[in-house]
Amino acid sequence: MRLLHPSGTPLHLGYCTNVHPAEDLDGIVAQLDAYAAPVRDRLGTDVLGLGLWLAAPVAGTLAADPSALGRLRRELDARGLEVVTLNGFPYAAFHDPVVKHAVYRPDWTERERLTYTLDLARVLAGLLPDDAARGSISTLPLGWREPWDAAMADAxxxxxxxxxxGLAExxxxxxxxxxxxxxPEPGCVxxxxxxxxxxxxxADTERLGVCLDLAHLACAWEQPAAALKALAAAGLPIVKVQLSAALETAxxxxxxxYAEPRFLHQTRTRTGERADDLDEALDRRLPGTWRVHYHVPLHAAPAAPLATTAPVLRDAVAELAGxxxxxxxxxxxxxxxxxxLPAALRPRTPAELAAGIAAELEFARTELRKAGVTA
Structure with missing residues (x-):
């Protein structure tokens, strides 16, 4: 969706397709019909933005094959979908039964990560709407924190x-x-x-900057206003914002x-206790109020005594767009x-998932409107 800031700057709002498992072009096109087009219809918007996730093999194919890239552009256009941003964090196999730490490889010490990201840049240049000012690609924050030494930092x-x-080229x-x-993500460099x-x-801040994931910001127990002030003081641009909420409970x-085997759920407490996964945190019985890196639907609060970090999201959006x-x-x-998600909360059909994604986007659009943004 396209929104308009009072300054006259267009804002792009969409949803990230890493929620879907497709990793080849035919699968990606199929997910446009199963999810993206129904989401657009539910929201009643002429154009819906997608933050496409393209696994490394399909990104390489699209970057090297203009006809394949042209097909994807046409498939998007035909369904009223547009792409100004890509999610380049997961390299591949993001929906394997167990992902955990594998999502951080290859990291930025490895040439495969550079090749993948530049492939994504070439693809995005071919998908950007003609009137879009620029495109963005989110990526991992260098790598997992262990091991990380001077030689890795230099690489x-x-x-x-x-x-x-490469981006300049x-x-x-x-x-x-x-x-x-x-x-930035809990547990990473x-x-x-x-x-x-x-x-x-x-770094070259004309082309490189920060993707602010609001669940991650909350798990670090950072205040949005202070975080944004620090980034501005350092001259680090906020290239992209991921609207997300984490779990919180005392x-x-x-x-x-919520403990499950696929994804890592780093846990942080208000007093600074840390665990790299929810199972570990539960076993260690960390004291105090927890925030857990578990992205939960923005619009649907869990049952007490659980809550989400949606208040952090609201504060951040007000600072970012207000x-x-x-x-x-x-x-x-x-x-x-x-x-x-726990079985009772999971969508059972593609239609139910599309309805949930549409409700999240409506929540996000509402928060941006509260900041003064218009449709």
């Missing part, structure tokens, strides 16, 4: 320099500006705003039905965990 820095140069060849956004500044402030036993100029123009709803 990652070299690849980031090559990334910026894409722009020279296509006339389209693509920026890459590093997404870059988990907090402070770490983002430390690791990224010396009674952790209520979380047991000023005289927006601090970001790309907004993506990213709830990829629908299939691993």
């Amino acid at each position: 990652a820095a070299r690849h980031l320099d090559e990334l910026a140069a 894409v722009e020279a060849a296509t006339g389209r500006t693509i920026r890459v956004a590093f997404e 870059v988990e907090t705003t402070e770490q983002a500044v430390a690791h990224l402030a010396h 009674e952790p036993e209520a979380l047991r039905e 000023g005289p100029e927006p601090l970001c123009d790309h907004y993506d709803v990213e709830t990829y965990t629908w299939s691993v």
Whole structure:
């Protein structure tokens, strides 16, 4: 969806398709019919934005084959769908039975990550609407924190320099500006705003910046206003925002039905206790109020004593979009965990999932309107 900030800046709002498992072109086209088009119809919008997730093999195929890329563009156009952003965090196999730490490989010390991201940039340059100012790609925050040493940091820095140069080449060849956004996440080399500044402030900030995932921000127990102020002071642009909410509770036993084998659910407490997964946190009985990296539907509060970090999301949106100029123009709803929610909360059919995604987007659109944005 396209919204308009009072300054006259268009804002793009969509949903991230990493919630769907397709990893080839035919599967991606099929998911457009099963989910994206019904979501657009439910919202009554002429154009729906998608934050496409393209696994590495299909990204490579599309980058190398203009006819395949042209087909995808036509399939999107025919359904009233547009793409200004891609999710380049998961490399492949994001819906395997067990993902956990595998989602962080290859990391930014490995050339495969650079190749994949530049493939995505070439694809996005071919998918961007003609009137879009630029495109964005979110990626992992360098890598998982262990192991991470000076040699790995140097390798990652070299690849980031090559990334910026490659993005400049894409722009020279296509006339389209693509920026890459590093997404702070619990447990990674870059988990907090402070770490983002430390690791990224010396990068090419014309082409590289931050993807602010609001569930991750909440799990770090950061306040949106302070985080945004720190990024601005360091000159780090917010290239993309992922509208997401985490779980929160002061009674952790209520979380047991959320412990599941596919994704990592890093847990942080108000007092600074840490665990790298929910099972570990439950076993260790961490004291105090917990926030858990478990993306939950934005519009549907869980039963007490569980809550979500939606208040952090609301505060962040007010800061991001409520000023005289927006601090970001790309907004993506990213709830990829629908299939691993407790059984009673999971969608049972494609239609039910489409209805849930549409409700999340309506929630997000409402929050942006509260900040003064119009349709």
